[in-house]
Each structure stands twice: as structure tokens, then as C-alpha cells.
Amino acid sequence: MTSRVDNDDTLRIEWPRPLDAEIVLRHVESGEECPAGDLTVLSPGDWTAFCRGEPVATDDPGFSLDGLWAYAESRRSREIRAFRTPGGTLGLRVREVEPYVEVIRVTADDGVIQAEGAIAYGDPIRGEARLVAVPRRGPEPVSGPASFQGRWFEGALEIEPMTVNQVRSRVFWDLYAEIDGTRFPLATRLDDIVDKKTKVRFPAQRVAQIRVRPYYTETDSLAVAVSVEEATS
Structure with a gap:
């Protein structure tokens, strides 16, 4: 059998369905049950399909x-x-979402980090924007030129400003697309790669003794780690 959730949040199943059989969804944690005909009433979490x-x-x-x-x-x-x-049965995962940029391509070279992607779960946008790096603590945010063309986003960020006056051994920066004061996180969540933080690695660049490397967080958001390397004798 095959199953998909359509754009109108309707569960479509192709299978030799038994006569007079109704699919019921059961919340994994709470045990709450709902008919599969109306997915709009489902609370966040994982649900298992029963027949x-x-x-x-x-x-x-x-x-x-x-x-x-x-x-x-x-x-x-x-x-x-x-x-x-994991047991080979049909499940549904429900989670709350906000608009973000789904990253398709990341390039780290020549002192620049470039990102390309498209708006997910939001409206198309057109206009000049900024690719913004926001430190989790310490320095001020830095940014570089970017643009939205409908759903498509492209932006570039020089790495040198992130290394200026670094006093901690490591600083983490989260990446956003910003336009008209609104920030959209950069992330890659539509593919089937799990645990990107340990499986996907981008090239590191260096400014003197400071290493700059994009990486994925545990929530598949795109971030940058800026680390002071120990001097070698």
C-alpha cells in the first residue's frame, strides 16, 4: 500500500481496503483516537493508523x-x-511549523558562505534581503546581500566579520534570511536524511587561526561554528 497526506491535509491510501473497514488514528502518547477522515483535529505528536x-x-x-x-x-x-x-505500520506525524527557508545548496569557499533555497510554509516574496548570522551569545549580528525571487532565496555572507574580536574558543551563529524586518530561519527538513548534524559536513575555511565551518544543528537548522584553533609548534 502507499499513503500520502495531500496539500489539503487529506490522507490518501492506495490499498485493497476491507469492506466496511474504517481507519482510526491513535495518538502514541495519549491514546486519543480520531477518525482518519478529518486530520485537522489531530493534536501534535505521532499517530498510528488502525483498521x-x-x-x-x-x-x-x-x-x-x-x-x-x-x-x-x-x-x-x-x-x-x-x-x-519501525514496526512497519502506517503512522502520521503532526507538528507546528512556521515559514522558513528550505536550504538546497550551501557553498563555503573563498572567504564566503553562500546559501540557496526556497520559502517553505509561507507566501512568495520578492525583493532585496539579507543573509544574517546571529551569534547565540557575544558579538553583534553580521549580514551579507541576499534576494528573494518568489519562493527562491539566494544569499552570501563573508566569514571575516564573524571572526573579528573573538574572545571565546568557539562561537555559534544561527543563519536567517531577513527582509523588511522579518527573519526566516535557514534549515533543510524536507529530505529523508536523519541526524544531519553528524552525517553532513561542509568544508571549513580559515581566517588566521580561526576556523569557520557551516553545520546542521540537531533540529536540521543551518548554523556556523567559529572556533579558535590551537597554535601548532
């Missing part, structure tokens, strides 16, 4: 990059995604 009291088995991982991109092109405050549980 006639038994979990619905599936060999479909629930992943379609094209489908997820189409879903993310609609403005929404909640994401509902079908997936296959």
Missing part, C-alpha cells in the same frame, strides 16, 4: 520529495506527514 483494531501494515516509507515540496508551497501553521514506523 479493525489492528495497526495498518505498510512497506511505503511515506517519502516523496516532490510531494513534500508541493506540500511546503502552501502557507500553513501545521505539518502532517505520513511515515512508516
